[in-house]
Amino acid sequence: xxxxxxxxxxxxxxxVVTSGKGGVGKTTTSAAVGAELARRGHKTVVxxxxxxxxxxxxxxxxxxxxxxxxINVIQGDAKLKQALIRDRxxxxxxxxxxxxxxxxxxxxxxxxxxxxxxxxxxxxxxxxDSPAGIERGAQMAMHFADExxxxxxxxxxxxxxxxxxxxxxxxxxxxxxxxxxxxxxAQVLIxxxxxxxxxxxxxxxxxxxxxxxxxxxxxxxPESKAVLRASNLGVPVxxxxxxxxxxxxxxxxxxxxxxxxxxxxxxxxxxxxxxxLFRRAV
Amino acid sequence: xxGFSLRPRKAASANTAKERLQILLAHERSGSGGAxxxxxxxxxxxxxxxxxxxxxxxxxxxxxxxxxxxxxxSLEINIEFPGKLGVN
Ligand SMILES: Nc1ncnc2c1ncn2[C@@H]1O[C@H](COP(=O)(O)OP(=O)(O)OP(=O)(O)O)[C@@H](O)[C@H]1O
Ligand SMILES: [Mg+2]
Numbered sequence: 001x002x003x004x005x006x007x008x009x010x011x012x013x014x015x016v017v018t019s020g021k022g023g024v025g026k027t028t029t030s031a032a033v034g035a036e037l038a039r040r041g042h043k044t045v046v047x048x049x050x051x052x053x054x055x056x057x058x059x060x061x062x063x064x065x066x067x068x069x070x071i072n073v074i075q076g077d078a079k080l081k082q083a084l085i086r087d088r089x090x091x092x093x094x095x096x097x098x099x100x101x102x103x104x105x106x107x108x109x110x111x112x113x114x115x116x117x118x119x120x121x122x123x124x125x126x127x128x129d130s131p132a133g134i135e136r137g138a139q140m141a142m143h144f145a146d147e148x149x150x151x152x153x154x155x156x157x158x159x160x161x162x163x164x165x166x167x168x169x170x171x172x173x174x175x176x177x178x179x180x181x182x183x184x185x186a187q188v189l190i191x192x193x194x195x196x197x198x199x200x201x202x203x204x205x206x207x208x209x210x211x212x213x214x215x216x217x218x219x220x221x222p223e224s225k226a227v228l229r230a231s232n233l234g235v236p237v238x239x240x241x242x243x244x245x246x247x248x249x250x251x252x253x254x255x256x257x258x259x260x261x262x263x264x265x266x267x268x269x270x271x272x273x274x275x276x277l278f279r280r281a282v
Numbered sequence: 283x284x285g286f287s288l289r290p291r292k293a294a295s296a297n298t299a300k301e302r303l304q305i306l307l308a309h310e311r312s313g314s315g316g317a318x319x320x321x322x323x324x325x326x327x328x329x330x331x332x333x334x335x336x337x338x339x340x341x342x343x344x345x346x347x348x349x350x351x352x353x354x355x356s357l358e359i360n361i362e363f364p365g366k367l368g369v370n
Contacts, residue, residue, distance in 0.1 A: 063306050064350040067322055077323035079342050100310070232299035 010043055012120030015127050015256075016145040018169075020161025022132030024153045025191035028227055028237065030129035031059045032246070033149070035236035036253040038093035042124040045084065047115075048098035049141035050131040051106060057097045061234025062087070071099040074111030080118050089239060094123075104137040116144050134164055144174050148186040149218060149256075154193060154204040159212055162188065166215060187218035189252060194223040195267040206265070219252030221245055222267045244268050301352075309350050322346060329359065339363050 017030045027050075034046035047070060048056035057063040062085045068078035073096075080096075087093035096115075099106065119126045130141035142148060148169050152162040166186055175181045190206055197203040210217055226243030230236065238246045244266035254261045330344055339361065347358040 058302070058306075063302065065348060067346050067348045072323060078326070081342065082326075082345055229295045232295035234298075234302060 010120070010122060011124035013125055013147065014116055014120070014145050015125060015147045015149060016130055016142045017127060017149045017151060018130040018138060018142055018165050019132065019151040019158070020134050020138070020165045021153075021158045024151050024158050025221070025227075026132075026151050027055050027059050027129050028231070029149060029151050029189060029191065029221070029249075030056060030127050031236040032238050032249040033253055033256065034060075034095075034125070034127045035087075035090060035093060036238045036250055037125050037127075037257070038087070038090040039238070040253070040257075041092060042257075043092045043122065044125040044127065045094040045096055045119055045123045046127045046129060047096040047119075048129050049107070049137060050129065051098050051102055051104045051137060052100065053131065054098050054100040056129050057085075057095060058234060059231055060087070060095050060236060062095055062097070063234070066097045069097045069099045070115065071102050071106045073115055074106065074108065080115060089235075104131070104135075104140070107137065107140045109140065109143060112140050113144055134161070134168060138165075139168065139172060142169060142173055142184070145169070145184050146175070147256075148184050150186055150188050150213075150215070152188050152190055152209060152213070154190060154198065154206070154209055156204075159204070159209055162213055166213065187216045187256075188213055189218045189221065191221040192223045193220050193265065195265055196270075217263065218255055219248055220263065220265050221248045221252070222265070224268050226268070305350060305352055309355070322348075329361075333361060333363075337363050 015033075017026045017033070019026050030046050034044050037044040046056060046060065048054060049070075050056070051071065054066075054069075057066055065085050068083035070083065072078040073080050073083045084094045084096055087095065096119075116126060128141045128145065131137040142165075150162050150165055152158050169184045169186050170176055173184050175184050188210065190209060193206070194203055198205055206217065206220055222244045224237075224243055224245035226240060226245045227237055230240045233240065237243065238249050240246065248266050251261045251264070326344055326346060330339070330341070333339055333344075343362045345360040345362075347360070349356045349358075
C-alpha cells in the first residue's frame, strides 16, 4: 500500500460522459479520455455507471481483475480502495467497475455522492461512463457532475437525444439545483465522424450539429478502424498504435483541460495503393 | 488482411478479443472454483473475523486481488497490521 506523496490537493473534478442514445461511443470515449488524462500526469479514475451491463472493464482490459464493484462499495460490502483497480500501464489511472449482476436500482443518490466525494479527495479527474438512455441510470451518472462530455454521432436520433441530455444537465443535476452554483459545463464530442460521407452530403456536418445543439465543441473523433482493434485488445485507443482516432482524442483532452488546440477533422487514411505503401507515414 | 501486409505481422486483434471473452465468460458462467464474485464480500468478512481473533485490525486492512486466467486463477490476499504486534 503506497502512501500518497503528493501534497497538493487533487483537482477533484467530476466529468460525465453521456449521450442519451446508445452505442454512440461513450465507453470508448471514457476509456480514451481517462487514459489520456492519466498519461498527462493527472490522477484519474473512470467509473462504470452502466449497472448490469459491465463493459468498461473489457475496454480498459482489466476484466480479469474485477473483485469488488461500485455497488459493493455503495452497499458497504467493500471499501472504495478495495474495489479500485489500478491500471498496469499507467500509474495515475484507476477503474471502478460496476456490477454485472445487479440492476440500476442498486444505485442511490446518497451512495453515489458518498463515493464521488471520497474519489474527489484522491483524484484530479473522475470520469463517469453513463449508460444509454435518460432514465435513472443516466441521471445518477450525471447528477454530481461538474462537467459533461455529450457524445454525439452526426445523425438525427443521436443529435436529438443529445439535446434532451443537455436539457437534463441544466435541470436535474446537483449544480442545476443549487442556487449560486455554476451550471454543469457541457461540451459536445462528435464521434464516428465519417469525412467521406460528410463530404458526399450523406452525413450532417459538424457545423450542422453545432447549430442545432448550440454548445461548445470539444472535438471531432473520426470513424476509425483503430477503435475496434483497441477494444479487441482491451487497450484504450490512445494507448494503442498511433491512429487518427487516438490523435483526435488527444486533442480533445487537451481542450478539456483548457489548452487552445485548433479543431481538425481527421480520418483514417484511404486505402489506395500509395497509401498502403506509405501507411506508416500518415 | 492485404492492407496490413506491409506491417510487421501482429496476431490479429480479433483473436485476442475471442480469447479474452472465452476466459471471462467461462468464469462468469461457471461461478465455480471459489472465484465467484458474489462470494468475495463474505470471504473477506470471514477472513477478517479469523484474523481478529489474533490481532486487532481495521476493516480496511484487507486487500483482495484477483487475476482470472485460462487454466488457473489467483487470489492474492494482503493483510496489513500494526508492526509492533508481530506475528507468530
Ligand atoms: N470513432 C469510432 N470509430 C469506429 N467505431 C467506433 C468509434 N467509436 C465507437 N465505435 C464503436 O461503436 C460501438 C459502440 O461504442 P461504445 O461501446 O463506446 O458506445 P457506448 O455509447 O458506450 O454504448 P452503450 O450506450 O451501449 O453504452 C463499439 O463497437 C465501438 O467499437
Ligand atoms: Mg457504454
